[in-house]
Amino acid sequence: MLEVRNLSLAFDDLVLADDMNFTLEAGKTHVIIGPNGTGKSSLLKTLFGDIQPQSGEVLYQGMALTKATINPWRQCFGYMPQDINLDVGLSVLEVVLLGQLNALSLKLGDSLLEEALQALDQIGLLHLANRDVRTLSGGQCQMILFAQALMRKPEILMLDEPVSALDLHFQQVLLDHLDQQTKQKSWISLMILHDLNLAAQYADNLLVLKGGKVVAQGVPKDVLTSDLIEDVYGVKADIQLDSLGVPFVRTQRRGARAFMSMKDTLVTSEQSTKERAL
Amino acid sequence: MLNSALITEAVNTQRHFEKRRWFVLMSLLLLLLCSFVFDIATGPSLLGIQDVFNALLNMIGLPVDVARTTEVIVTNLRLPIALMAVVVGGSLGVGGAEMQTLLNNPMASPYTLGMAAAAGFGAALMLYAGSLGMSTEIAVPIGAFVCCMLSASLLFGLAMMRHITSGQLILSGIALLFLFQSLLSLVQFVSSPELSQQILFWLFGSLTKASWSNVAITAVVTLGCTAILMKDSWKLTALRLGEERAKSLGVNVTRLRLKTLILVAVMTATATSFVGIIGFIGIVAPNIARILVGEDQRYFLPLSFLVGAFLLSSASVLSKVIVPGALFPIGIVTAIIGVPFFFWLIIGKRR
Numbered sequence: 083m084l085e086v087r088n089l090s091l092a093f094d095d096l097v098l099a100d101d102m103n104f105t106l107e108a109g110k111t112h113v114i115i116g117p118n119g120t121g122k123s124s125l126l127k128t129l130f131g132d133i134q135p136q137s138g139e140v141l142y143q144g145m146a147l148t149k150a151t152i153n154p155w156r157q158c159f160g161y162m163p164q165d166i167n168l169d170v171g172l173s174v175l176e177v178v179l180l181g182q183l184n185a186l187s188l189k190l191g192d193s194l195l196e197e198a199l200q201a202l203d204q205i206g207l208l209h210l211a212n213r214d215v216r217t218l219s220g221g222q223c224q225m226i227l228f229a230q231a232l233m234r235k236p237e238i239l240m241l242d243e244p245v246s247a248l249d250l251h252f253q254q255v256l257l258d259h260l261d262q263q264t265k266q267k268s269w270i271s272l273m274i275l276h277d278l279n280l281a282a283q284y285a286d287n288l289l290v291l292k293g294g295k296v297v298a299q300g301v302p303k304d305v306l307t308s309d310l311i312e313d314v315y316g317v318k319a320d321i322q323l324d325s326l327g328v329p330f331v332r333t334q335r336r337g338a339r340a341f342m343s344m345k346d347t348l349v350t351s352e353q354s355t356k357e358r359a360l
Numbered sequence: 361m362l363n364s365a366l367i368t369e370a371v372n373t374q375r376h377f378e379k380r381r382w383f384v385l386m387s388l389l390l391l392l393l394c395s396f397v398f399d400i401a402t403g404p405s406l407l408g409i410q411d412v413f414n415a416l417l418n419m420i421g422l423p424v425d426v427a428r429t430t431e432v433i434v435t436n437l438r439l440p441i442a443l444m445a446v447v448v449g450g451s452l453g454v455g456g457a458e459m460q461t462l463l464n465n466p467m468a469s470p471y472t473l474g475m476a477a478a479a480g481f482g483a484a485l486m487l488y489a490g491s492l493g494m495s496t497e498i499a500v501p502i503g504a505f506v507c508c509m510l511s512a513s514l515l516f517g518l519a520m521m522r523h524i525t526s527g528q529l530i531l532s533g534i535a536l537l538f539l540f541q542s543l544l545s546l547v548q549f550v551s552s553p554e555l556s557q558q559i560l561f562w563l564f565g566s567l568t569k570a571s572w573s574n575v576a577i578t579a580v581v582t583l584g585c586t587a588i589l590m591k592d593s594w595k596l597t598a599l600r601l602g603e604e605r606a607k608s609l610g611v612n613v614t615r616l617r618l619k620t621l622i623l624v625a626v627m628t629a630t631a632t633s634f635v636g637i638i639g640f641i642g643i644v645a646p647n648i649a650r651i652l653v654g655e656d657q658r659y660f661l662p663l664s665f666l667v668g669a670f671l672l673s674s675a676s677v678l679s680k681v682i683v684p685g686a687l688f689p690i691g692i693v694t695a696i697i698g699v700p701f702f703f704w705l706i707i708g709k710r711r
Contacts, residue, residue, distance in 0.1 A: 132604075162608070163605055165604065165605075171650055172600075172654060172655055175370065183594055183611065186594040188593070199367045212370060227605075
């Protein structure tokens with residue numbers, strides 16, 4: 083259980099966390115959503131011990147995060163930052179291996195190599211193992227970094243927009259794998275997502291951040307409402323529940339021009355359907 | 361498991377990569393040995409390769425017949441210089457490799473953060489002060505070393521601050537570089553023409569001041585620092601993924617940065633104080649090593665040493681043979697012969 087108590091964080095007059103309180107349970111996927119610049123990444127960095135909050139505390143299984151506990155604290159963590167740029171002369175296998183930094187020595191044993199390769203295999207990227215990472219696409223780099231985070235065998239896994247560069251297939255591979263491992267190994271998984279529909283599908287617990295506060299928290303179908311989305315993002319959206327009870331968010335296009343062009347498209351497509359029928 | 365065959369194959373490919381890197385290391389070692397022998401053989405009186413070998417064998421205690429003059433030339437005159445070329449070249453190569461890793465910038469070198477300029481200023485100041493009553497051979501290296509470490513310790517202070525990025529570290533280093541260059545010019549401006557000439561000659565960089573005691577000190581410092589850096593090789597590799605990611609992998613970035621900076625500063629200050637300023641090798645050797653074996657520091661670090669040593673050793677040979685009978689300052693030769701070679705490497709890589 084990871085607890086955040088009375089956390090306050092501000093850069094000059096920019097308030098990112100204002101007396102924030104929440105608890106993250108093990109074995110669940112927790113998803114943070116919220117507008118840009120609202121302090122989501124900074125919150126993750128604070129939980130990782132990279133930014134010091136003005137006040138409040140963070141506790142994991144009774145251990146408080148302080149300067150003295152920072153090293154054992156980070157040993158429990160897998161943290162995948164937002165940046166996915168990999169400009170270094172290393173092979174994919176070597177990058178994944180770095181996830182087990184403390185176990186590496188001048189002579190590499192076969193077992194470590196195999197472990198790293200299995201991590202790659204689990205996400206379907208074994209065929210890239212011996213490639214130079216500079217030849218990979220952004221999405222492939224993101225998957226490799228996910229494999230690296232898995233290699234750390236974390237108790238807490240924090241992912242900052244882990245699917246930002248991924249195609250539909252790998253979005254599913256990553257999130258399904260994360261979901262399955264979280265439940266199987268009783269991790270605390272915490273990630274930031276921008277796609278509300280992915281958040282609705284994968285979150286066991288959804289936290290909505292705005293103005294330094296958690297404005298809503300709970301299972302997606304209770305949290306995601308039209309009112310909340312308009313309040314947080316200033317966007318009008320329809321919410322429907324699918325057969326599994328997962329909310330589906332569809333935004334409305336704004337402005338008369340957008341509306342007109344949409345009508346035009348509808349008319350043309352109707353016409354073409356008619357033409358085809360004829 | 362379904363993919364166990366593929367996993368074994370990937371392990372084998374990785375092992376093959378490692379073998380290839382060992383092969384590169386060994387080839388460079390061989391090249392270095394060749395240039396080392398040539399370095400001993402060339403000079404005002406040319407020696408045969410056979411004579412050089414015999415003299416070396418004789419020196420390590422084997423009963424081989426050698427002419428007395430050859431023996432004296434080799435052991436007393438040529439060998440310290442040849443060894444100094446190897447050690448200083450290696451030290452600059454390793455220093456460059458770690459500066460580039462630390463600052464995340466392939467254009468960095470041990471001199472980037474103003475260390476050479478500070479050493480030059482220290483040496484000039486010492487010459488200006490008339491060596492403070494000591495002999496010049498001792499006083500000038502001490503002045504260079506102290507000044508270099510003083511300037512570097514300003515950077516250590518910066519590196520200890522958590523919020524300082526590598527970009528800000530480079531900027532502060534460049535500011536120091538200009539400061540010490542100005543101070544150096546100031547000393548030259550107020551000195552007599554003769555003294556100014558002496559300062560200029562020190563700045564050129566030359567191996568001729570090498571003696572057995574100089575070589576021993578430089579070798580111990582260089583090998584010691586390199587060994588400590590080797591122990592951190594995986595952490596340094598992780599640092600190349602970016603500071604934030606290195607932290608996420610459990611590296612104490614502030615501590616690693618400080619430690620590496622201190623080691624590089626000590627190595628550079630020692631080498632520079634005995635031979636003066638030898639540019640170019642610190643930038644080029646790591647880049648060549650990177651092209652040859654990638655950035656796994658277990659190979660990158662020793663190869664940077666070997667490439668640096670080879671470059672300086674062969675520059676030493678060339679400085680003696682370009683104009684027979686004359687000895688060019690080696691600091692001038694390194695860049696002139698190195699740049700075309702470097703261009704060829706960069707362009708060759710594009711193909």
